[in-house]
Amino acid sequence: MERDALASVPPGPIDCETAVQRLWDYLDGRLPPVAHDEVEAHLAVCAVCPPHFTFARAMQRALAASAAPPAADDEDARLRARVRRALRG
Amino acid sequence: MDHHTTGRSGPAVRAAGDPDAFERLTMPHLADVARFARSLTRDAARADDLVQETYLQALRGWHTFHADADPKRWLFTVCHHAFLRNTRRDARYVDAPDDDPELESLATATAHWRAQQSGVAETAERMDLGPAIARALAVLPAHFRGTVVLVDVEGQSYEQAALVLGVAVGTVRSRLFRGRRLLQDLLLAYARDAGFEAARPSTPPTGPSSDSPMPPTTAR
Numbered sequence: 001m002e003r004d005a006l007a008s009v010p011p012g013p014i015d016c017e018t019a020v021q022r023l024w025d026y027l028d029g030r031l032p033p034v035a036h037d038e039v040e041a042h043l044a045v046c047a048v049c050p051p052h053f054t055f056a057r058a059m060q061r062a063l064a065a066s067a068a069p070p071a072a073d074d075e076d077a078r079l080r081a082r083v084r085r086a087l088r089g
Numbered sequence: 090m091d092h093h094t095t096g097r098s099g100p101a102v103r104a105a106g107d108p109d110a111f112e113r114l115t116m117p118h119l120a121d122v123a124r125f126a127r128s129l130t131r132d133a134a135r136a137d138d139l140v141q142e143t144y145l146q147a148l149r150g151w152h153t154f155h156a157d158a159d160p161k162r163w164l165f166t167v168c169h170h171a172f173l174r175n176t177r178r179d180a181r182y183v184d185a186p187d188d189d190p191e192l193e194s195l196a197t198a199t200a201h202w203r204a205q206q207s208g209v210a211e212t213a214e215r216m217d218l219g220p221a222i223a224r225a226l227a228v229l230p231a232h233f234r235g236t237v238v239l240v241d242v243e244g245q246s247y248e249q250a251a252l253v254l255g256v257a258v259g260t261v262r263s264r265l266f267r268g269r270r271l272l273q274d275l276l277l278a279y280a281r282d283a284g285f286e287a288a289r290p291s292t293p294p295t296g297p298s299s300d301s302p303m304p305p306t307t308a309r
Binding site for chain 2: 017020021022023024025028030048049051052055056058059060061062063064065066067068070071076079080082083084086087088
């Protein structure tokens with residue numbers, strides 16, 4: 001009975017420090033559901049925290065976009081040939 | 090241990106396994122390894138050297154490779170090791186046992202808050218992050234660059250990155266958070282250097298980065 005009551009407690013309001021401590025875990029989707037919902041609820045009403053999360057997310061998107069594009073076919077072929085030559089001594 | 094890149098593998102290693110089998114298994118991953126190498130080195134020529142060294146090192150370790158292991162992960166591990174080995178000695182880093190990832194999250198937000206106070210955040214938000222991120226990654230210490238590239242650029246999970254790096258998931262998390270915070274510091278420094286810092290007369294300077302107010306600029 002007590003365990004059921006605890007399981008149904010809705011996420012409580014958290015303060016800015018707690019929200020921000022969870023910044024990267026939140027953006028990486030690695031928070032347990034209650035902790036995640038607590039951060040989301042905080043961001044919905046806080047005037048200070050959302051821009052920190054927005055900028056961090058923008059940086060992550062820039063990082064994902066920074067992956068080197070696939071090499072052109074001739075570059076790929078040249079590197080492949082070079083590696084094969086090296087492997088065969 | 091010397092590391093020849095001239096292509097001479099000891100006859101004992103080659104005899105230990107079928108070199109054609111090695112190539113059949115590993116060459117299909119060359120494009121992925123090359124992309125990883127370019128993200129790590131930020132330099133096409135050094136990336137190609139790193140790819141060659143990776144395959145030579147992998148061939149040396151071929152006899153340790155189990156048939157049901159993941160060849161791409163193995164190649165990434167070898168590549169990352171080779172990358173770190175080529176890093177200058179004095180740039181090497183040892184994980185501090187008491188690294189606190191939550192503090193890194195706090196520090197990240199605090200730095201952004203300060204940047205808001207000085208107007209730098211606004212500039213950073215208008216910047217094209219593409220070139221800035223490339224610059225920042227190039228100067229990020231090698232130790233953090235590997236982790237950030239694996240997770241944030243290559244899109245691997247913490248668990249996948251932990252296997253490539255041969256460390257605990259907690260270590261990936263703490264290196265990742267610190268690496269990201271260092272990157273953000275660099276991005277904000279580039280925004281500041283761009284000279285667009287708005288004059289905010291009511292806000293006192295904070296931290297070592299704002300010891301003299303930048304003059305207002307009309308170049309936007």
